[in-house]
Amino acid sequence: MVMDTAIVYGMKTGEGVGNERLSPWLTTTPIEGPVALQLGGGGREDTTYQSVDEKSIDILKQSVKLALDYSTKWNEINLNMGCPSSKAVKRSFGSSLMRMSSGEHTRRAVSECVRIAGARTPITVKCRLGVSCGGGGPDSDSRLGYDALTSFVRGVRDGGVRKVILHSRVCMMSGLSTGENRNVPPLMYDVVSRVKRDFGDIEIVLNGGVRSLEEGEGLLGRRNGVDFSEKFNDGKDSIWGEMDSSPPLVDGVMIGRWAYNDPCGLWDADSRFYGKSDRNPTLREILTEYVSKASEAGKKKKNERSDRGRENGTRRSEATIFCTLIASLLVCSLSMTVIALVANSLHQQQVLRRCRRCNPGERADINTSD
Numbered sequence: 279m280v281m282d283t284a285i286v287y288g289m290k291t292g293e294g295v296g297n298e299r300l301s302p303w304l305t306t307t308p309i310e311g312p313v314a315l316q317l318g319g320g321g322r323e324d325t326t327y328q329s330v331d332e333k334s335i336d337i338l339k340q341s342v343k344l345a346l347d348y349s350t351k352w353n354e355i356n357l358n359m360g361c362p363s364s365k366a367v368k369r370s371f372g373s374s375l376m377r378m379s380s381g382e383h384t385r386r387a388v389s390e391c392v393r394i395a396g397a398r399t400p401i402t403v404k405c406r407l408g409v410s411c412g413g414g415g416p417d418s419d420s421r422l423g424y425d426a427l428t429s430f431v432r433g434v435r436d437g438g439v440r441k442v443i444l445h446s447r448v449c450m451m452s453g454l455s456t457g458e459n460r461n462v463p464p465l466m467y468d469v470v471s472r473v474k475r476d477f478g479d480i481e482i483v484l485n486g487g488v489r490s491l492e493e494g495e496g497l498l499g500r501r502n503g504v505d506f507s508e509k510f511n512d513g514k515d516s517i518w519g520e521m522d523s524s525p526p527l528v529d530g531v532m533i534g535r536w537a538y539n540d541p542c543g544l545w546d547a548d549s550r551f552y553g554k555s556d557r558n559p560t561l562r563e564i565l566t567e568y569v570s571k572a573s574e575a576g577k578k579k580k581n582e583r584s585d586r587g588r589e590n591g592t593r594r595s596e597a598t599i600f601c602t603l604i605a606s607l608l609v610c611s612l613s614m615t616v617i618a619l620v621a622n623s624l625h626q627q628q629v630l631r632r633c634r635r636c637n638p639g640e641r642a643d644i645n646t647s648d
């Protein structure tokens with residue numbers, strides 16, 4: 279995830295010239311792809327700002343434009359509306375955008391991004407099944423239950439989004455850490471599947487707790503008999519409505535932690551899901567390619583860092599020359615003042631002496647300024 283402000287303010291104040299300023303956030307390597315850029319932002323930043331909605335939406339919109347101008351390689355730009363971190367809560371982006379679902383804010387944020395991206399790059403949304411704020415007071419307005427979820431999905435769909443990735447848990451905005459928020463709230467695959475049935479015109483991708491390709495196949499309707507009962511709400515909590523126990527069906531599956539905990543588990547994903555008929559690679563081939571790609575990407579990042587370092591060095595020497603110049607000027611003007619004062623005082627004494635010679639009775643404190 280990249281913050282919209284990092285892109286927009288980085289462009290104005292960051293290092294480098296023009297687009298180069300965006301490279302720390304938007305650089306990818308040729309081996310990456312397909313690639314989605316995820317943006318965090320669009321929340322109400324400053325509650326004292328009068329037209330606050332316009333300001334935050336404008337920054338998000340600008341970041342989409344800059345990202346698209348920077349590169350044509352994004353397969354999609356995803357808006358983060360599910361992040362539970364304290365930073366997200368404080369800056370009211372991520373899951374906070376789900377909390378605003380009843381308002382116009384989120385729909386407008388999304389539709390502005392869709393408008394800027396045009397047909398070129400799809401804008402997608404990643405969110406949770408709801409948000410629970412806990413506590414009391416005006417900030418604690420949770421959005422929980424099937425009606426709140428569908429109202430949110432309807433809002434982003436009406437804003438022009440054609441793909442929603444649902445992390446199939448609610449987000450607890452207080453009381454749980456970011457890590458706990460990925461494990462503690464129960465998974466509810468049946469809720470995601472029902473959203474798919476109710477929103478047949480958009481792509482619904484399920485995320486959360488997928489631990490095998492067989493589960494992925496089950497969720498895509500390519501395999502029967504996969505047991506998801508442990509990941510069902512199953513009508514236990516009535517706010518999620520009447521669920522049925524039929525296998526969940528969605529358009530896509532997003533795998534997070536399992537992919538990095540067990541990368542070799544994906545060894546035959548291309549042939550299973552994308553119909554690639556090639557021989558599946560061996561473990562040795564996978565690891566050899568992984569090492570070579572990682573070192574290629576590492577080298578590129580290192581070169582970029584040293585380029586930036588060189589640029590910083592040049593800027594530092596320019597700043598040193600400037601400071602030395604200012605300091606010399608100050609010393610010069612100080613010396614001139616001292617010389618002028620001394621000369622003035624010598625001149626006064628001379629004038630006094632001359633006066634005393636001409637008018638011996640005159641007072642010693644005679645004004646000599648003329």
Ligand SMILES: Cc1cc2nc3c(=O)[nH]c(=O)nc-3n(C[C@H](O)[C@H](O)[C@H](O)COP(=O)(O)O)c2cc1C
Nearest residue numbers: 279358404445460485486487488532533534535536
């Ligand atoms: C280290 C780490 C970083 C993550 N960063 C992001 C992020 O930047 N944006 C996001 O939408 N989700 C992020 N997630 C959440 C995952 O995308 C995913 O929603 C979550 O882990 C549940 O899926 P899983 O059970 O397949 O891991 C992150 C997860 C982990 C473990």
